[in-house]
Amino acid sequence: MPAAIEVRGLCKQFGTVKAVVDLDFEVSSGRVTGFLGPNGSGKTTTLRILLGLVSSNAGVATFNGRRYLDLDDPVHHVGSVLEATSFHPTRRAEDHLKTVALAAGIPAGRVAETLELVGLSDVARRRVGKFSLGMRQRLQLATALLGDPEVLILDEPSNGLDPQGIQWLRSFIRHQASLGHAVLVSSHLLAEMEETVDDVVIVSQGRLVLQTTLLDLANRSGSSSGLRIRSPELDRLGSLLEGIPVAYRQVASDTLVIDRATPEWFGPFAAKNQIVLYEVTHERSSLEDVFLDLTQGYEAPVPGAPA
Amino acid sequence: MIASIRSEWLKLRTTAVPWVLAVIAAAVTGLLIVTVFVNGGRGPAGGPGGGPDQRLGTGAVLHTTQQLRNLAGAGISADLFALLLGVLCVTTEFRHKTVTLSLLVNPHRPRMVAAKIVTTALLSIVLAVILLAVTVTGGGIALSAQGGSFTNLLHQVPAVAPGMIVVFALFGVLGVGVGSLITNQVAALIVCLGWFLIVEQIIQGIWNGTTRWLPTGAAAAAANVTRGRGVHVALFNWWEGSLLMLAYGLAFAFLGSAILMRRDVT
Incomplete structure (x- = not known):
C-alpha cells in the first residue's frame, strides 16, 4: 500500500x-x-x-x-x-x-x-x-x-x-x-x-x-548530555577524574563540565570521595540543539571539525 | 462546470468589483441619455437625424427611428465595462493570491479559465440588460416629460438589445482572455485601457482599412451600430464581427491558459 x-x-x-x-x-x-x-x-x-x-x-x-x-x-x-x-x-x-x-x-x-x-x-x-x-x-x-x-x-x-x-x-x-x-x-x-x-x-x-x-x-539529544558541577575543590575533583575514562573540561574558576555523565553515577562518586559540591546540573542538549546541529552542520561543514 | 460557475459568481459578488462596475456603467449610460437630449438626438453614437430644431428646449422631441435607437442603445458605449469585468475576474485572484485556493480546489487550470469565461459572459449579458433598463426607464421618463412617445422607444429595444448582448458577452470573454494572459492587475488594466483608448486610434489613423479587423471594429460590427468614433469605413457584417471578437477572446484565453499551465503559483 x-x-x-x-x-x-x-x-x-x-x-x-x-x-x-x-x-x-x-x-x-x-x-x-x-x-x-x-x-x-x-x-x-x-x-x-x-x-x-x-x-x-x-x-x-x-x-x-x-x-x-x-x-x-x-x-x-x-x-x-x-x-x-x-x-x-x-x-x-x-x-x-x-x-x-x-x-x-x-x-x-x-x-x-x-x-x-x-x-x-x-x-x-x-x-x-x-x-x-x-x-x-x-x-x-x-x-x-x-x-x-x-x-x-x-x-x-x-x-x-x-x-x-x-x-x-x-x-x-x-x-x-x-x-x-x-x-x-x-x-x-x-x-x-x-x-x-x-x-x-x-x-x-x-x-x-x-x-x-x-x-x-x-x-x-540524550546521548550528548553532560553534568555541570560547581565546587570549591575543583583541583582534587580533576585529579580524581583523571583516573577514570571520562571527558571533562573546566569552564569557569569553580565550574567544570563532565561529558556524557549522569547524576546517578556522579552522586555516589562525589559522596565516596567526600567532595564538597555547591551545584550539580544535568545538562541535556535540547532537541532544538540537535536540530540546529543537524541543519547548520549540513549548511556549513567545517573541515576537520569533530562529527 | 455549473458548480464552478456558481463558485466564480460567489467569488465575484463578494467583492466590490461587479457592483462598482455596474454602478459606474449605469451612471455613464445615464449621462449619455442626458447628452442624447441635449444634442437633440445626435446622441452618444453620433448617429444621423439630429437637427438644430430638435434641441432641448425648442419643444421638439426625439422621434425618428434612428434617434430612438440611439437612445435605447446608449448603453453600448459602456461595453468596456464588460471587458474590465473579465479582466478583474482573473486578476483580482492573482492580486489577493486567492488563485492558490482556487487551484487547490480545481487544479485544472484551463478549466478554471473556462469557468471564468462562462461566468463573465453571463454577467456581461446581465450588465447589458441592466443598461438597457436604465436607458429605457431614464430615456422613457425624459421622453415622456417632453411629450414624446415612450411606446415608440420601447419598440426600438428589440432592434438594439441583441447587438448589445452579443457585444457585452464578447467583451467579457476578451477580458478573461487578457486577464489570464496578463495576470498583474494594474498592468492588465493599463494595457486594456491603453489599447482601446489610444493604440487603436493610432492604428486606425495610420492604416485606414484596419478598423474592421480591430476589436473595436469587430465589436461595432457585432452590435450592428455605428460607434461614431469619427471613422467611417466598411465593417464586417454582424456575425463575422462576432466571430472575430470571439476569436480574439478565445485566442487570448488559450494563450493565457497555456502560459498559466507552466506558471509556478508561489
Missing part, C-alpha cells in the same frame, strides 16, 4: 537556485510528521509541488500513489493550509468557505460545521480583512477541513498564533492524527513541534538531512 504522502527524487530549480535537491521522504497515516528546516530550506516549495501549484524538474510527489492533479475532487482527499494571505479582504469568512464548498460540491451545512470546529462561528459574517493573523490561520484550517480530507498539509500553521492558539493547534493536529489522518506540518522551529509530531523530516538547503522518529531524535 502506498504511503499517504510519498516524495521521491524531487528536484526543483528556480533560475540558478536549487530549491529542492533529490528529496525523498514518506508520511504515514495516523501520524504527525514534522517537516523541519531553516527558512529557505525548500519546505514551502516542496509542499507547493505536492499540491500541483509548482512544477518539479524531476521526481514524484504523490498522495496514496496519485499526483494531486490526478485526484478526483482533491479537497476531499487533501486539505492544505499554505500562507495566511490568500484571502480577499472584503469577503466574509463564511463566503470564503462557501466559494470552496460550491466548487467542490460540499453541502452548505459543512461550512458552519467547520467554522464551529475552529472556533470562528461568532465571526462568520465578518470580513476577513478585519481578521487577526491568528483568526486567518483558523479560517485557513477551516478551509482545509471542508472536504473532511484524510491528508492534511500545514505550512507553518503556528505563525501568528498566540500561546493559547498554539496549544489549540497542537491538540487539533493530534486529534486529526488520532482519526487516522496523515498530517504533514512544516516549521522552522523544532521546539514548537516537539509535543506534536511523531516523525520528523529534516531538510536543509533543499536536501534531506534526516528522516526519523521523534523518539530517535530525542535519544540522540
